[in-house]
Amino acid sequence: AQKITQTQPGMFVQEKEAVTLDCTYDTSDPSYGLFWYKQPSSGEMIFLIYQGSYDQQNATEGRYSLNFQKARKSANLVISASQLGDSAMYFCAMREGDFGNEKLTFGTGTRLTIIP
Amino acid sequence: EAGVTQFPSHSVIEKGQTVTLRCDPISGHDNLYWYRRVMGKEIKFLLHFVKESKQDESGMPNNRFLAERTGGTYSTLKVQPAELEDSGVYFCASSRRGGREPKRYEQFFGPGTRLTVL
Numbered sequence: 001a002q003k004i005t006q007t008q009p010g011m012f013v014q015e016k017e018a019v020t021l022d023c024t025y026d027t028s029d030p031s032y033g034l035f036w037y038k039q040p041s042s043g044e045m046i047f048l049i050y051q052g053s054y055d056q057q058n059a060t061e062g063r064y065s066l067n068f069q070k071a072r073k074s075a076n077l078v079i080s081a082s083q084l085g086d087s088a089m090y091f092c093a094m095r096e097g098d099f100g101n102e103k104l105t106f107g108t109g110t111r112l113t114i115i116p
Numbered sequence: 117e118a119g120v121t122q123f124p125s126h127s128v129i130e131k132g133q134t135v136t137l138r139c140d141p142i143s144g145h146d147n148l149y150w151y152r153r154v155m156g157k158e159i160k161f162l163l164h165f166v167k168e169s170k171q172d173e174s175g176m177p178n179n180r181f182l183a184e185r186t187g188g189t190y191s192t193l194k195v196q197p198a199e200l201e202d203s204g205v206y207f208c209a210s211s212r213r214g215g216r217e218p219k220r221y222e223q224f225f226g227p228g229t230r231l232t233v234l
Contacts, residue, residue, distance in 0.1 A: 106160070
């Protein structure tokens with residue numbers, strides 16, 4: 001079974017609208033963390049936001065927030081007031097286990113295109 | 117601070133040849149990771165160094181791949197001999213050891229090396 005599933009290969013969104021990028025995960029480890037990375041056309045991977053499995057509140061970083069629903073094993077990324085510069089590939093990723101086991105498992109990504 | 121750098125940015129080689137990819141992590145980052153993305157598929161973990169030691173190499177596909185990290189600084193990933201299925205983008209990432217969440221888990225990625233095997 002896929003550990004990280006991103007069901008939206010591509011999305012088109014009007015500028016200034018909010019965007020939700022879906023991510024579901026599968027793990028039996030009680031300690032894990034979820035990441036979102038942005039990959040613009042230039043190729044670099046940019047860290048956006050992190051949610052630990054024991055965090056009580058949803059993570060927020062500026063216009064980014066992570067809608068963490070533990071029981072449903074989902075960690076959707078919400079981008080408020082989208083901008084043209086948000087057009088990029090977005091990857092959801094997970095680490096499992098405690099400190100020392102830090103490899104990331106990635107989803108296949110969602111290509112987001114913001115329309116002016 | 118300077119980010120993670122990778123060299124070369126692109127490499128085109130023929131099947132059977134050898135290629136060596138280099139990664140320079142952020143200064144002071146003990147953790148160094150290699151990942152790769154084969155066309156259209158997810159990014160997959162290859163291995164993890166802590167300083168010069170291999171912490172986890174469970175993702176290395178076969179013995180044609182050899183990774184080293186000299187003196188706990190830069191790392192090289194050698195593919196010998198290269199096969200067609202090795203084509204893809206190879207990413208390097210680095211992170212600090214220790215600290216509090218989420219910083220201790222944040223991995224900083226380089227721009228990747230795009231490898232094409234013909």
